[in-house]
Amino acid sequence: MSYAILAASLRSAIERQDIDAIRQLVAEMQLADLAEFVQHEQEGTTLSLLDYLPLDKRANAFGYLEEETQAQIAGEMNDTELVELLNHMSADERADLFKLLDEPRQQGLLRRLAQAERDDLRKLASYEEGTAGAVMTSDYVAVPSSLDVATALDKVRHTGPNAETIYQIYCVDDEGRLLGTLSLREMILANPKDTLASLMTEELVVAKVDTPQEEVAKLISRYDLLALPVTNGGDRLVGIVTYDDAMDVAEEEATEDMHKGVSVGKIEGSLRSASLFDLYRKRIVWLVLLVFANIFSGAGIAYFEETIEAYIALVFFLPLLVDSGGNAGSQAATLMVRGMATGDVRTRDWAKLLGREIFVAIGLGLTMALAVSVVGIFRAGTEIAMVVAMSMVLIVIMGSLIGMLLPFLLQRLRFDPATASAPLVTSVADGVGVLIYFAIATAVLGLPT
Amino acid sequence: MSYAILAASLRSAIERQDIDAIRQLVAEMQLADLAEFVQHEQEGTTLSLLDYLPLDKRANAFGYLEEETQAQIAGEMNDTELVELLNHMSADERADLFKLLDEPRQQGLLRRLAQAERDDLRKLASYEEGTAGAVMTSDYVAVPSSLDVATALDKVRHTGPNAETIYQIYCVDDEGRLLGTLSLREMILANPKDTLASLMTEELVVAKVDTPQEEVAKLISRYDLLALPVTNGGDRLVGIVTYDDAMDVAEEEATEDMHKGVSVGKIEGSLRSASLFDLYRKRIVWLVLLVFANIFSGAGIAYFEETIEAYIALVFFLPLLVDSGGNAGSQAATLMVRGMATGDVRTRDWAKLLGREIFVAIGLGLTMALAVSVVGIFRAGTEIAMVVAMSMVLIVIMGSLIGMLLPFLLQRLRFDPATASAPLVTSVADGVGVLIYFAIATAVLGLPT
Numbered sequence: 001m002s003y004a005i006l007a008a009s010l011r012s013a014i015e016r017q018d019i020d021a022i023r024q025l026v027a028e029m030q031l032a033d034l035a036e037f038v039q040h041e042q043e044g045t046t047l048s049l050l051d052y053l054p055l056d057k058r059a060n061a062f063g064y065l066e067e068e069t070q071a072q073i074a075g076e077m078n079d080t081e082l083v084e085l086l087n088h089m090s091a092d093e094r095a096d097l098f099k100l101l102d103e104p105r106q107q108g109l110l111r112r113l114a115q116a117e118r119d120d121l122r123k124l125a126s127y128e129e130g131t132a133g134a135v136m137t138s139d140y141v142a143v144p145s146s147l148d149v150a151t152a153l154d155k156v157r158h159t160g161p162n163a164e165t166i167y168q169i170y171c172v173d174d175e176g177r178l179l180g181t182l183s184l185r186e187m188i189l190a191n192p193k194d195t196l197a198s199l200m201t202e203e204l205v206v207a208k209v210d211t212p213q214e215e216v217a218k219l220i221s222r223y224d225l226l227a228l229p230v231t232n233g234g235d236r237l238v239g240i241v242t243y244d245d246a247m248d249v250a251e252e253e254a255t256e257d258m259h260k261g262v263s264v265g266k267i268e269g270s271l272r273s274a275s276l277f278d279l280y281r282k283r284i285v286w287l288v289l290l291v292f293a294n295i296f297s298g299a300g301i302a303y304f305e306e307t308i309e310a311y312i313a314l315v316f317f318l319p320l321l322v323d324s325g326g327n328a329g330s331q332a333a334t335l336m337v338r339g340m341a342t343g344d345v346r347t348r349d350w351a352k353l354l355g356r357e358i359f360v361a362i363g364l365g366l367t368m369a370l371a372v373s374v375v376g377i378f379r380a381g382t383e384i385a386m387v388v389a390m391s392m393v394l395i396v397i398m399g400s401l402i403g404m405l406l407p408f409l410l411q412r413l414r415f416d417p418a419t420a421s422a423p424l425v426t427s428v429a430d431g432v433g434v435l436i437y438f439a440i441a442t443a444v445l446g447l448p449t
Numbered sequence: 450m451s452y453a454i455l456a457a458s459l460r461s462a463i464e465r466q467d468i469d470a471i472r473q474l475v476a477e478m479q480l481a482d483l484a485e486f487v488q489h490e491q492e493g494t495t496l497s498l499l500d501y502l503p504l505d506k507r508a509n510a511f512g513y514l515e516e517e518t519q520a521q522i523a524g525e526m527n528d529t530e531l532v533e534l535l536n537h538m539s540a541d542e543r544a545d546l547f548k549l550l551d552e553p554r555q556q557g558l559l560r561r562l563a564q565a566e567r568d569d570l571r572k573l574a575s576y577e578e579g580t581a582g583a584v585m586t587s588d589y590v591a592v593p594s595s596l597d598v599a600t601a602l603d604k605v606r607h608t609g610p611n612a613e614t615i616y617q618i619y620c621v622d623d624e625g626r627l628l629g630t631l632s633l634r635e636m637i638l639a640n641p642k643d644t645l646a647s648l649m650t651e652e653l654v655v656a657k658v659d660t661p662q663e664e665v666a667k668l669i670s671r672y673d674l675l676a677l678p679v680t681n682g683g684d685r686l687v688g689i690v691t692y693d694d695a696m697d698v699a700e701e702e703a704t705e706d707m708h709k710g711v712s713v714g715k716i717e718g719s720l721r722s723a724s725l726f727d728l729y730r731k732r733i734v735w736l737v738l739l740v741f742a743n744i745f746s747g748a749g750i751a752y753f754e755e756t757i758e759a760y761i762a763l764v765f766f767l768p769l770l771v772d773s774g775g776n777a778g779s780q781a782a783t784l785m786v787r788g789m790a791t792g793d794v795r796t797r798d799w800a801k802l803l804g805r806e807i808f809v810a811i812g813l814g815l816t817m818a819l820a821v822s823v824v825g826i827f828r829a830g831t832e833i834a835m836v837v838a839m840s841m842v843l844i845v846i847m848g849s850l851i852g853m854l855l856p857f858l859l860q861r862l863r864f865d866p867a868t869a870s871a872p873l874v875t876s877v878a879d880g881v882g883v884l885i886y887f888a889i890a891t892a893v894l895g896l897p898t
Contacts, residue, residue: 028652032671153637160638167616167633184616184633188602189609203477221700222481224693226675243692244673247699251670254703255787261710262783262871263776271788272798276805280812283780287813287845290776291820294769298828301765308764315757315764316750319771319879320743326772327712327739327872331732334711338704339720349721356725363729364736371740379747396736422711422871423776430768 003033010037026052035064059088062097068273071100079105083112086121090164092137092245095124124239132216133209135249136230136239139164145171145179145200150192156184164242168227171200178206178229178237206231209238214253218343220246257341260418261334263287290423296431297322304438307445313380314441317388318434320372325395325433326426328364329403332357333420336407340417350408354401361400365393387444391437398436399429452482459486475501484513508537511546517722520549528554532561535570539613541586541694544573573688581665582658584698585679585688588613594620594628594649599641605633613691617676620649627653627678627686655680658687663702667792669695706790709867710783712736739872745880746771753887756894762829763890766837767883769821773841774848774882775875777813781806781852782869789856789866799857803850810849814842836893840886847885848878 006029013021026034026049038049038061050058050073062070062085074082074097086094086109098106098121110118120138127133141163143152152169160166169187171180180200190199205223207216207230220228220243227240256266263286267274301308308314336353339345345353369389376385403425407417455478462470475483475498487498487510499507499522511519511534523531523546535543535558547555547570559567569587576582590612592601601618609615618636620629629649639648654672656665656679669677669692676689705715712735716723750757757763785802788794794802818838825834852874856866 030652030654030672032673157637160634166637185609188606188615188633203479205479221693221696223479224481243696244670247670247692247696250696250699251703251791254700254707255791258703258707258710258783258787261707262780264780264784270793271784272794272802276808276812279805279809283777283809284813284816287773287776287780287817288820291769291773291817291824294772295824297768298765298824301768302762302828305761309758309761312754312758313751315767316747318764318767319746319750319883320740322768322771323743323775323872323875323879324736324740326775327736327875328732330871331711331713331736334707335713335720338707342700342704344719345721353721356728359725360728360732363725364733367733368736368740371737375740375744375747379751422779423772426772426776430772434768 003036006033007037011041014041022049023052031057031061032064035061039066039069055084055088059085059090062089063093066270066273067096067100068269070097074101079108079112083109086113087117090137091120091124091139092135092164092239095121098125127209130213131209132207132211132213132228132230132241133239135213135216135245136209136241137164137245138239140170140227140229140237140240141166141168142170142172142176142237143196145173145195145197147196148192149187149190149194149196149199152196153187153192156187164240165227168225168240169196170229170237170240171196172237175234176236178204178231178235180204181229183226204229207241208232213249216241217246217249217253221250222343253341257337257418260416261337261421263290263421263423286421286423290427293427294430297427297434300431300434300438304442307438307442311384311441311445313384314387314438316379317372317376317384318437321388321391321395321437322430322433324368324392325399325429326422327399328361328396329399329425329429330422332361332400332403333406333422333425334403336404337418337420340407340411347408347411350405354404357400357404358397361397362393364400365396368396369393383445384441387437387441390444391433391440394436394440395429395433398432399425402428402432452485455482456486460490463490471498472501480506480510481513484510488515488518504533505537508534509539511538512542515719515722516545516549517718519546523550528557528561532558535562536566539586540569540573540588541584541613541688544570547574576658579662580658581656581660581662581677581679581690582688584662584665584694585658585690586613586694587688589619589676589678589686589689590615590617591619591621591625591686592645594622594644594646596645597641598636598639598643598645598648601645602636602641605636613689614676617674617689618645619678619686619689620645621686624683625685627655627680627684629653630678632675653678656690657681662698665690666695666698666702670699671792702790706786706867709865710786710870712739712870712872735870735872739876742876743879746876746883749880749883749887753891756887756891760833760890760894762833763836763887765828766821766825766833767886770837770840770844770886771879771882773817774844774878775871776848777810777845778848778852778874778878779871781810781849782855782871782874783852785853785856786867786869789860796857796860799854803853806849806853807846810846811842813849814845817845818842832894833890836886836890839893840882840889843885843889844878844882847881848874851877851881 010025013025050061053061139162141156141159143155156166167184169182170178173179180202181204182200186199205219207228209230209232216228227242229237230239232238265282267282336345369392372392373385373389376388406420410419411417459474462474499510502510588611590605590608592604605615616633618631619627622628629651630653631649635648654668656677658679658681665677676691678686679688681687714731716731785794818841821841822834822838825837855869859868860866
């Protein structure tokens with residue numbers, strides 16, 4: 001059943017105070033759907049809805065909630081309830097929730113946890129946000145590579161209920177160093193007497209605890225992994241990142257890149273719940289910088305003041321020309337930035353792509369010049385139409401090349417290429433566009449005497 | 450080892466013609482890495498490199514290649530070699546490769562396949578691009594729900610080698626209708642005597658063969674599924690989509706949305722290999738439309754010709770004001786479009802978000818007005834600086850509201866909200882911006898008499 005139908009039924013059951021219906025709906029709903037419902041109907045019913053779930057499912061559902069909602073519900077629970085919940089959560093989600101609490105609460109909770117959980121939680125919560133360490137879980141299955149398949153399968157059955165995945169098994173030595181990996185599928189299809197060492201693959205894809213999370217997501221996607229092992233400085237296995245967390249990271253990173261594309265800084269959490277000041281702050285920085293960058297195009301115009309005074313009709317086409325350069329440039333920049341993000345375009349491809357972009361840009365420029373000259377002849381006569389058309393060709397070519405090269409240049413200077421945003425390209429293309437336009441106008445039409 | 454190092458070793462081994470080193474490197478490399486190498490060094494060595502792999506791995510590596518490369522290599526193989534390769538590929542990748550071939554070749558190959566493979570291939574290849582049917586595979590494990598766990602596990606061992614995943618098992622009735630699902634993990638941890646019917650979950654997340662692929666990827670990501678079952682009109686299970694294919698689809702969809710954000714149409718395959726004409730065609734349509742849309746801002750300027758003639762300094766600030774409205778509008782549009790794509794923002798949230806956007810836009814407008822008035826006083830005196838500052842506030846607010854509301858409006862009219870691109874918002878904001886600016890100028894400065 002779709003979310004909308006279930007949500008409507010649940011809403012009506014809550015209005016009717018029909019406890020049995022609520023209980024049944026909550027039990028039937030997918031946890032992700034229940035979490036969305038809780039998210040959108042926070043007034044009063046929040047806590048009680050999750051209470052209808054058995055503890056392990058409740059802990060599971062918690063992981064689907066947004067951080068603000070998690071923090072809010074945790075704030076309403078007493079320490080005993082919260083410890084019970086934490087004990088049933090997976091290690092990575094437990095650490096995420098823990099990090100949302102304030103220092104005194106954290107200390108109080110740590111005292112109530114068993115030694116093993118306490119150490120694990122402290123360690124997981126200590127990794128820097130945005131790294132493999134911060135997204136990994138310590139609930140994985142690690143076995144000595146000397147075991148045979150039958151013994152290892154028993155061990156999997158034993159640790160299974162608590163592991164995040166049992167489908168990828170990691171073989172380690174006495175010191176906990178990662179030696180190899182094999183899938184549960186390989187184990188099930190193998191001879192029970194074989195040793196893991198004879199079956200495991202030693203060509204490993206591994207991340208370090210400080211590998212950036214977007215790198216982690218890319219590795220999992222590139223190599224079609226179910227889980228990526230994470231090691232510390234001493235090559236000891238300390239965690240795994242599973243594909244479902246990688247999918248969330250990839251979505252988060254794509255969102256961040258799209259926001260960067262229009263010069264919007266990173267917004268934590270949901271757009272609906274972000275504070276107004278945060279939204280303002282994440283948007284204003286570049287907008288104001290661009291005001292000052294625009295001084296150059298203003299100065300360019302001032303330099304050609306006499307030409308403009310003599311041919312006021314030139315002004316009609318100014319916004320159009322300036323925008324066209326910016327638009328073509330934004331297109332080129334976005335194509336490159338995204339290509340670089342997905343690995344389709346590599347830095348070494350820049351010269352080849354430059355050659356291609358020149359041809360495409362000439363085509364774009366000529367077509368747009370044709371379009372604008374039709375408009376121009378009717379509005380301002382042949383001479384000005386010619387100036388506008390010539391300017392259009394050059395401005396579109398310049399804009400496209402600026403947009404295409406900027407991401408490579410940024411990458412080269414070790415900045416994030418995604419910083420080559422539409423507003424930045426637009427501002428640079430503007431200044432150049434104004435100069436091209438009025439220089440051509442002055443040359444073709446002649447200065448007034 | 451990283452791709453760069455392995456690729457360098459392989460390149461040097463090929464130059465030295467060191468067959469043993471090549472063989473060893475090819476055997477050690479991850480298939481995705483080998484595929485990337487083949488992709489980038491297509492001259493001559495392509496076919497021979499894949500030939501170093503055993504047939505099953507070769508078939509697997511094939512799935513990592515871009516479509517153009519697959520088509521090229523398939524073109525160089527004779528029918529016998531190609532049939533052998535097809536027989537070892539997974540059902541979904543086989544169908545994808547098959548679709549790249551021309552009609553006579555397809556017919557020739559079909560004749561050489563066994564009946565079962567032939568029917569399967571025909572069916573998979575017949576689904577429309579971009580639907581669940583076109584990305585699903587028919588290599589799944591389906592068992593009668595009446596079996597007990599031990600018998601079912603035997604069956605899994607039997608079909609295991611050919612299935613895309615054995616970690617999710619689907620229970621069907623005699624007619625092949627999907628009844629429920631359980632994970633291999635649940636089976637392994639269960640009592641071997643239990644029947645599947647008693648263990649399976651009947652709350653299913655299912656796609657239809659014609660469900661759009663982005664919907665499929667969203668379901669897999671939302672519910673953290675390993676695989677999503679796909680049914681036909683009669684609720685019969687006909688395939689599954691696995692998480693790794695969903696990750697590829699999600700990446701593809703994010704790329705498409707980013708391209709739409711700058712009015713670039715859908716580009717098939719890689720940016721490096723796309724034809725110049727295709728790149729031109731995908732970029733020109735909106736750029737030219739926007740030239741004509743710009744007639745309105747041109748007309749706006751013409752209407753205020755006298756004001757401009759009297760106060761030529763107004764022109765200095767025209768590109769800046771016009772861009773600022775476009776930039777703020779693009780930010781708002783991108784935030785909304787992405788929020789709607791990820792499910793963070795729902796259509797019903799529009800009124801709430803409008804209220805928030807108004808506040809943020811006022812803040813942005815006032816700050817930018819302050820910045821521009823500093824610049825303005827130095828360049829053009831107090832009066833014009835005041836006009837520019839007042840215009841800036843209004844233009845940024847109008848631009849933001851246009852950018853924010855356009856995606857909702859498009860959604861309402863059943864267009865893709867991602868069509869609310871930066872160039873479109875910029876063009877609309879332009880016309881409005883020009884009118885606001887010169888209307889305020891005329892009102893404040895007075896018409897020349």
